[in-house]
Amino acid sequence: MPVHDWTRVDAGIFHDFHHAWIEELKRELNGGLLPGDYYALAEQHAAGFGPDVLTLEARTDEAENESRSPTPAEPGGVSLLLSPPRAEIVAETDIEFYRRKQNAVVVRHVSDDRMVAVIEVVSPGNKAGRRLRSFVGNAAELLDHRIHMLILDLVPRTSHNPQGIHGAIWEEITGQDYAAPAGKPLTLAAYESGLTVRGYVEPLSVGSALADMPLFLEPGAHVLLPLEATYQRAFAVLPRRWRVVLEKSA
Numbered sequence: 001m002p003v004h005d006w007t008r009v010d011a012g013i014f015h016d017f018h019h020a021w022i023e024e025l026k027r028e029l030n031g032g033l034l035p036g037d038y039y040a041l042a043e044q045h046a047a048g049f050g051p052d053v054l055t056l057e058a059r060t061d062e063a064e065n066e067s068r069s070p071t072p073a074e075p076g077g078v079s080l081l082l083s084p085p086r087a088e089i090v091a092e093t094d095i096e097f098y099r100r101k102q103n104a105v106v107v108r109h110v111s112d113d114r115m116v117a118v119i120e121v122v123s124p125g126n127k128a129g130r131r132l133r134s135f136v137g138n139a140a141e142l143l144d145h146r147i148h149m150l151i152l153d154l155v156p157r158t159s160h161n162p163q164g165i166h167g168a169i170w171e172e173i174t175g176q177d178y179a180a181p182a183g184k185p186l187t188l189a190a191y192e193s194g195l196t197v198r199g200y201v202e203p204l205s206v207g208s209a210l211a212d213m214p215l216f217l218e219p220g221a222h223v224l225l226p227l228e229a230t231y232q233r234a235f236a237v238l239p240r241r242w243r244v245v246l247e248k249s250a
Helices: 013-035 051-057 061-065 098-102 128-143 166-174 225-236 242-248
Strands: 038-044 088-091 101-110 115-122 148-153 186-193 197-204 213-218 221-224
Touching: 013 038, 013 101, 013 115, 013 221, 013 225, 101 166, 128 148, 128 166, 128 186, 148 213, 166 186, 166 197, 186 213, 197 213, 213 242
Parallel strands: 115 148
Antiparallel strands: 038 101, 088 197, 101 115, 148 186, 186 197, 213 221
């Protein structure tokens, strides 16, 4: 199923799909994709991922500096992928109501329930002025705390973010420009945060198929998230009234 043109419907319709996709992603992760010592929750943060969340999740300096090896799989369990994921671009560093009700998938470790990764589905409300600055700042703060991220941005770029959400995040954390490829206004971006931050980016356009993307749980270790399959399942439960509208644009 190709990615649909979500500008054909208002923010409330995308908001409904957003929650369905979040639930499908969470179900996929907890249904066997994650190793047994990780779990995923759909968590709501009214003001995004700011200092209040990070205060609870911050590790001690000793823990942050401690080298941790990828978690071995339990018998019959899932192994983390250790080889670098494939992506088109790899780089490495040296509307208000709906935004406030937006969920993200948060992956935590069972040992101390610490946050290790976040999956964020970008909404139209994330791209408006100060909300964009807040979103980018929160993402940069998570990465600074060595929390990995996967950003799913199916909303076209605006004048506030001409290079897309990834371009804004990359400039914030590195001071470097990112030139989004012409004709591909949508972006999937996975961030691996360790001593440096690596960004794995898949630009795409309306009508493209969604690639599987890495979700890092440890530096150098990830699972591949089946975005196409979860997108299809979430779209299938959207009311037919709006599926018809969106399928006309496919």
